[in-house]
Amino acid sequence: MSASEPLLRVEDLHVEFSTEDGIVRAVDGINYQVQRGRTLGIVGESGSGKSVAALTTLGLTRNQGAAISGRILFEGRDLVALSEGELRAIRGNDIAMVFQDPLSSLHPFFKVGVQLAEAVRAHQDVSKDAARARSIELLGLVGIPDPGRRVDEFPHEFSGGMRQRAMIAMALVNEPKLLIADEPTTALDVTVQAQILALLERLQRELGMAIVIITHDLGVVAEMADDIAVMYAGRIVETSSAERLFAGPEHPYTWGLLKSIPTLTGSREEALVPISGTPPSLINRPSGCHFHPRCPYAQPDHARIDPQLQPVPDDPSHHVACLLESELRRRLWAELRTGCTPEQARAAVGLPAPPNASAEEGSAVPGTSA
Amino acid sequence: MSRYIIRRLLWGVLLLIIVLALLFVMFRVLPTADPAKLRAGRLQSPKIISEIRHNLGLDKSLPAQFFLYIKNLFLHFDLGYSYYSNAPVKELLFNRLPATLSLVLGGAFVWVVAGLGVGIVSARRAGSRLDRAAMGTALVLVSAPEYWLGLITLYVFASDIGQVRIFPGAGSYAGLTSDPLKWFESLILPWLVVAAGTAAIYARLIRGSLIETMGEDYIRTARAKGLSERRVVLRHGLRSAINPIVTILGLDIGVLLGSSVLVETVFNIPGIGRLNYVAITHADFPIVQGTVLVAALFIILANIIVDIVYAFLDPRVRYS
Numbered sequence: 061m062s063a064s065e066p067l068l069r070v071e072d073l074h075v076e077f078s079t080e081d082g083i084v085r086a087v088d089g090i091n092y093q094v095q096r097g098r099t100l101g102i103v104g105e106s107g108s109g110k111s112v113a114a115l116t117t118l119g120l121t122r123n124q125g126a127a128i129s130g131r132i133l134f135e136g137r138d139l140v141a142l143s144e145g146e147l148r149a150i151r152g153n154d155i156a157m158v159f160q161d162p163l164s165s166l167h168p169f170f171k172v173g174v175q176l177a178e179a180v181r182a183h184q185d186v187s188k189d190a191a192r193a194r195s196i197e198l199l200g201l202v203g204i205p206d207p208g209r210r211v212d213e214f215p216h217e218f219s220g221g222m223r224q225r226a227m228i229a230m231a232l233v234n235e236p237k238l239l240i241a242d243e244p245t246t247a248l249d250v251t252v253q254a255q256i257l258a259l260l261e262r263l264q265r266e267l268g269m270a271i272v273i274i275t276h277d278l279g280v281v282a283e284m285a286d287d288i289a290v291m292y293a294g295r296i297v298e299t300s301s302a303e304r305l306f307a308g309p310e311h312p313y314t315w316g317l318l319k320s321i322p323t324l325t326g327s328r329e330e331a332l333v334p335i336s337g338t339p340p341s342l343i344n345r346p347s348g349c350h351f352h353p354r355c356p357y358a359q360p361d362h363a364r365i366d367p368q369l370q371p372v373p374d375d376p377s378h379h380v381a382c383l384l385e386s387e388l389r390r391r392l393w394a395e396l397r398t399g400c401t402p403e404q405a406r407a408a409v410g411l412p413a414p415p416n417a418s419a420e421e422g423s424a425v426p427g428t429s430a
Numbered sequence: 431m432s433r434y435i436i437r438r439l440l441w442g443v444l445l446l447i448i449v450l451a452l453l454f455v456m457f458r459v460l461p462t463a464d465p466a467k468l469r470a471g472r473l474q475s476p477k478i479i480s481e482i483r484h485n486l487g488l489d490k491s492l493p494a495q496f497f498l499y500i501k502n503l504f505l506h507f508d509l510g511y512s513y514y515s516n517a518p519v520k521e522l523l524f525n526r527l528p529a530t531l532s533l534v535l536g537g538a539f540v541w542v543v544a545g546l547g548v549g550i551v552s553a554r555r556a557g558s559r560l561d562r563a564a565m566g567t568a569l570v571l572v573s574a575p576e577y578w579l580g581l582i583t584l585y586v587f588a589s590d591i592g593q594v595r596i597f598p599g600a601g602s603y604a605g606l607t608s609d610p611l612k613w614f615e616s617l618i619l620p621w622l623v624v625a626a627g628t629a630a631i632y633a634r635l636i637r638g639s640l641i642e643t644m645g646e647d648y649i650r651t652a653r654a655k656g657l658s659e660r661r662v663v664l665r666h667g668l669r670s671a672i673n674p675i676v677t678i679l680g681l682d683i684g685v686l687l688g689s690s691v692l693v694e695t696v697f698n699i700p701g702i703g704r705l706n707y708v709a710i711t712h713a714d715f716p717i718v719q720g721t722v723l724v725a726a727l728f729i730i731l732a733n734i735i736v737d738i739v740y741a742f743l744d745p746r747v748r749y750s
Contacts, residue, residue: 120653144659152656159654164647168746169669179655214745230655 065136066093067270068117068238073130073140075109075116082343086112088294089130091369094238094287099264099271101281101302103317104291107339110274113291114240117272118157119147134238153183156231160243162223166215172199172226173211180233198229202259221252228259235267242274257283278317282306290314293340293350296369300378310372310380310389312355315396333401349383356402357384357392358414431748435738442730447500449726453719454496463713465513486513499719509723510716512709519720522705527724529603530701533693534686536617537624542679544625545632552633553640553671554663565637568630580623580696587619601698620697624690628682632675639671646670673743677736684732688725 075087087109094100102110115121117132117139132139134155139147159165167175176195180186186194192211199207202225215223224244231239241260245253261284264271273284281288281302289299290311298311309315316335337354340346349367352358367381382389388409395405406413466482467474483489487498502508509519548568552561571579586592588599597619604612643649644667652666653659691703698704702721709717741747 115650118654120650148656148658150656151654157654159647159651161647165651167648167652167666167669169744170666178657182656216746227651230651 067096067135068094068272069131069133070113070117071131071133073113073116073132074128075112075121076127077125078127079343084342085294085345086126086342087116090289090291090294090296092289092296092299094270094272096237096270097264097268098286099273099284101285101288102272102274102291103276103278103281103288105276105339107342108291109294109342110291111242114157114242114272114274117240118151118155119144149183152179152231152236153234154236155238155240156234156236158224158227158231158239158241158244161247162220162227163215163247165227166223168215171212171214172218176211176226176230176233179230183234194233195229198233199226201232202226202229202263203255204229220248221255224248224252224256225259228256228263232263232267232269236269238270238272239264240272240274243276244273245280246275246277253280260284278321290317293345294342295350295381296379297351297382298378298380299369300372300375304375304378308378308390309393310378310386311351311382312357312384312392313351315393316354319396349381352414356414357406357411359383359412360415363415431738431741435734438734438737442734445730446723446726450500450719450723451496453722454492454499457715457718458492458495465713465715468713469513503723509720512714512717514709514712514714514717519716522717523702523720523724526700526702526705528605529699530687530690530694530703532606532613532617533620533624533690533699533701534683536621537628537686538679538683540621541625541629541632542675544629545675546636548629548633549636550640550663550668552637553644556637556641561637565634568633571626571630572634574627575692576623576627577692577696579626580620580693583619583623584696600696603697603699617699620693620699623696624686624693632678635678636671636675639674640667643667643671673740676739676743680732680736680739681729684729685725687728688721 070090070092073087073090074085077084077086090109090113092100092102102113104110112121112126116126116128117134119139119142121128122144128140130140134150139150142150166172170178173192173195176198177188177191180191180194181188184191196207196211199211204210204222204225210218210222215226218226224247228244239260244260245256248256257280260271260273263269271284273281275281285302287299288302288305289296290305290313291297292313298305298309298314300310305314306318309318313335316333319333320335322332335354336356340350340353346353346363348361348363348365349355349358352362355362362383365383367383369379369381372378372380373386380389384392388411391409392405392411395408396402400408464479466479466486466488469482469486470479480489487495490498499510502510507520509523511518512522548564552564555561584591584599587594587597589595589597589602590599592599598612598616599619602612602616604616606613640663644663649662649666652662657666687702689703690701691707693699694701694703695707702724706718706721708714709721
């Protein structure tokens with residue numbers, strides 16, 4: 061393993077579920093990597109496959125009957141090929157996970173301290189007292205006041221933010237090298253969200269772990285991530301450094317995400333532009349570019365050609381899967397960032413309207429089978 | 431919590447009085463055999479009958495009889511005397527209680543162990559042949575009446591009339607203190623019969639409850655911690671799935687303590703249920719009254735205990 065070898069490298073990962081309605085292609089050939097001590101943000105709507113990808117890293121989709129192919133290399137070991145026992149030794153130890161809803165993710169009938177101590181003793185051969193002491197230490201570390209007392213309380217006696225802090229403490233008891241946070245702030249109040257993100261950043265600095273943060277909220281990754289991967293319909297459609305992604309996004313879906321969040325600096329007349337339509341079914345995905353039924357810039361042949369993730373001409377670390385010409389994309393974004401609507405931007409660069417006007421009407425187009 | 435328990439106990443007392451009043455109406459106002467005539471036997475002269483009626487206190491008005499009964503019960507813990515044998519009802523009940531407790535508590539042990547075992551295995555292999563066979567058997571056992579199942583097991587296994595004579599049959603009951611081995615042997619068949627239907631219900635219940643629990647977010651958390659699947663199921667899953675079982679277990683035991691009439695009668699076990707059965711055939715009202723009182727008491731206590739245990743099982747529940 062060389063020094064430049066990333067901590068986690070996912071190669072051509074596919075995760076499929078067989079259901080009565082057909083095969084759900086939840087994750088369809090994604091690649092990404094996470095360097096030690098860095099943060100990757102995975103962004104996408106619900107149903108884009110981002111959580112399934114994360115759960116698969118820990119082998120938690122195995123018992124749901126998932127068909128998994130590809131490689132998930134963690135420190136050079138392929139997690140997909142590991143036995144359940146080998147994987148269990150990694151879970152909660154080298155790789156830990158924090159989930160979306162801390163109330164439902166903590167066992168309602170066990171004291172918080174008991175649940176933390178259990179995580180300690182799952183991987184370390186220590187006494188109950190030592191595990192408890194470690195639990196109290198961690199509760200203090202994540203900013204829970206009076207941890208010596210709170211350790212004996214039940215989850216329902218904690219506030220929402222405190223519960224998520226406890227979940228984070230539980231994930232960190234064994235000092236993981238990688239923390240996967242799946243929508244860690246979605247179930248929380250806005251003020252508490254900022255606290256939790258600040259906490260994660262502080263802990264990352266202090267403990268030096270890598271973080272994969274999964275969210276639908278670009279604001280969250282703007283805060284946290286070094287690199288960003290944007291997922292749509294089970295695929296990564298754009299990936300780059302966070303800086304670059306916010307400065308010059310290349311994919312129309314990323315534009316849509318950026319245009320649909322309000323900013324304090326933008327003028328109040330500038331309308332928020334939602335992405336029309338609904339996320340596609342992962343059973344019958346649209347043909348060609350999966351985004352084409354919702355894309356305001358789609359052209360007739362986009363329904364046939366399946367775009368591949370390719371580097372942007374002037375930046376080899378910035379990849380995008382879009383069939384529009386690179387030059388055209390630059391001009392479109394230049395128009396959009398001035399506050400144009402997609403229609404105005406399209407007119408400005410002289411691009412014809414998409415063949416299916418339904419994209420503007422906001423209705424989902426039933427996709428033909430991919 | 432203690433205020434809550436006291437309030438529940440006081441309500442329980444009121445409930446007992448209502449049950450007793452209902453029973454008075456059922457046996458005295460509605461047509462039934464005349465205990466005085468039954469007791470007179472062949473000497474059916476009006477004079478003797480009215481004398482007996484006077485001795486038994488049956489010539490007083492119904493409210494007066496009821497008041498007297500309640501007064502004796504609460505002031506002297508006196509449940510009256512059998513019309514048939516003159517024996518004090520309190521003593522009869524205490525003599526019969528150990529047999530009923532043996533039957534019900536042993537049976538409860540069998541049905542909890544069997545129900546949990548089958549339920550957990552079925553839940554973990556839901557949809558498999560084993561699961562379908564177990565749940566099919568459970569359905570048959572739930573549908574089989576106790577007295578029928580009792581007679582069938584006697585016919586097949588009893589040491590006197592059975593085809594395969596391996597277990598002691600009806601009427602072999604011995605007290606635990608007098609002969610522990612015989613006590614155990616004689617109760618094997620009754621335990622199985624009394625447990626069969628309930629074990630089947632528990633197996634189905636725990637199966638459904640565990641399958642549902644295993645889909646919870648906190649089970650995913652437990653797995654993400656790196657716990658073994660065994661620990662995830664038996665500690666995190668079962669801890670939640672067991673709650674509905676605890677609730678009905680208390681009630682089932684309470685109900686059965688007062689009404690194990692069928693099994694006690696089939697196996698001729700001298701318990702409270704059999705006492706009640708014989709008393710009804712003799713129109714022996716004080717005994718019926720006493721057995722029903724005990725049954726109602728057990729059910730009320732079981733309810734209170736279940737509620738208290740539930741507060742310990744689920745820390746989110748707090749009574750005020």
